Amino acid sequence: MITSPTRCTPEHATERPGPRRVPEPSPYVDLTRAEWSALRERTPLPLTAEEVERLRGLGDVIDLDEVRDVYLPLSRLLNLYVGATSNLRGTLNTFLGDAGGNGHGAQQGTPFVIGVAGSVAVGKSTVARLLQALLARWPEHPRVERVTTDGFLYPMKELQRRGLTSRKGFPESYDRRALTKFVADIKAGKDEVTAPVYSHLIYDIVPDERLVVRRPDILIVEGLNVLQPALPGKDGRTRVGLADYFDFSVYVDARPEDIERWYLNRFRKLRETAFQNPFSYFRKYTQVSEEEALEYAQTMWRTINKPNLLENVAPTRGRATLVVRKGPDHKVTKLSLRKL
Numbered sequence: 001m002i003t004s005p006t007r008c009t010p011e012h013a014t015e016r017p018g019p020r021r022v023p024e025p026s027p028y029v030d031l032t033r034a035e036w037s038a039l040r041e042r043t044p045l046p047l048t049a050e051e052v053e054r055l056r057g058l059g060d061v062i063d064l065d066e067v068r069d070v071y072l073p074l075s076r077l078l079n080l081y082v083g084a085t086s087n088l089r090g091t092l093n094t095f096l097g098d099a100g101g102n103g104h105g106a107q108q109g110t111p112f113v114i115g116v117a118g119s120v121a122v123g124k125s126t127v128a129r130l131l132q133a134l135l136a137r138w139p140e141h142p143r144v145e146r147v148t149t150d151g152f153l154y155p156m157k158e159l160q161r162r163g164l165t166s167r168k169g170f171p172e173s174y175d176r177r178a179l180t181k182f183v184a185d186i187k188a189g190k191d192e193v194t195a196p197v198y199s200h201l202i203y204d205i206v207p208d209e210r211l212v213v214r215r216p217d218i219l220i221v222e223g224l225n226v227l228q229p230a231l232p233g234k235d236g237r238t239r240v241g242l243a244d245y246f247d248f249s250v251y252v253d254a255r256p257e258d259i260e261r262w263y264l265n266r267f268r269k270l271r272e273t274a275f276q277n278p279f280s281y282f283r284k285y286t287q288v289s290e291e292e293a294l295e296y297a298q299t300m301w302r303t304i305n306k307p308n309l310l311e312n313v314a315p316t317r318g319r320a321t322l323v324v325r326k327g328p329d330h331k332v333t334k335l336s337l338r339k340l
């Protein structure tokens, strides 16, 4: 702690001042919530009453002060990054001249890709949906699409074959090669790229269904493991990973104890809603007592999601461009932004 000269009261007068502790330089600029929310003043495009209603319509129970104080300035920051990337593209085209695209003229822009990482139930989907809605309001990038990495989980049959049914969400439960190729194709500027679709209802990949992404201005890729480095190939050589294609990434962070509570609360809510569907894989948990159902959810948390958070997800936090730290009530308390 830095010794404060104003604290030189008699009992301190005899103390020899300790060495002044200089904080370790960090690759991040840390901002308190108050410092971050002050940036809201500089954010054009305040929310209109109509937009507030539309955000409410997303179905997320998100406090509107939170949107104004945290996510609106974040959409401004991202808008600046998109603009800066576009300027850089101009510079690149000047450099390439006619050589760009093997003599086919200037490079067309590719979608700006944002990764959103964090634990199961930390609020990735809520953040990603909110950013999608807020970013689409900017005239420079109205077409914002969102994909979740669960579409690249192996189908249940394949998970069974690989002995991975209790490892759903762990890096090895995904077809990582296909996921990386999906984002590489987006960044290659392909006109149409498709992804498989996962259903929480059937707890499996939906056969014969594909999500089609057609060259949006911005693509948000949301998932537990989006910041995982690539696995080495069979020859032991390093390969390119998903995060290598990100233009910006956000890690949503919170204490594991708080996330566990959010996970159990969500399970409780789903039990009263989506699990009631006769086709739901989890319908069986509507037929037992709430206590029994929550015991099952707790086992899922303790044996799958928490170990995955600690072993695989949390260690990728330091790879993010921005770390958003939440308190016990989902309110953001601190933001750390990577220095340039």
Ligand SMILES: Nc1ncnc2c1ncn2[C@@H]1O[C@H](COP(=O)(O)OP(=O)(O)O)[C@@H](O)[C@H]1O
Pocket: 060, 061, 062, 063, 066, 118, 119, 120, 121, 122, 123, 124, 125, 126, 127, 262, 263, 265, 266, 329, 330, 331
């Ligand atoms: N900002 C927020 N305010 C209140 N509740 C939230 C907020 N963000 C997420 N939640 C709740 O926390 C739970 C987990 O959020 P979700 O976005 O589904 O997480 P993830 O996509 O990381 O699994 C959900 O029940 C959601 O409604």
Ligand SMILES: CC(C)(COP(=O)(O)O)[C@@H](O)C(=O)NCCC(=O)O
Pocket: 120, 148, 149, 150, 151, 168, 169, 222, 223, 224, 225, 300, 301, 304, 305
């Ligand atoms: C589908 C998930 C693996 C998350 O996938 P993501 O979109 O983050 O890739 C996860 O929500 C999940 O279902 N985990 C299995 C354990 C559980 O049901 O909590």
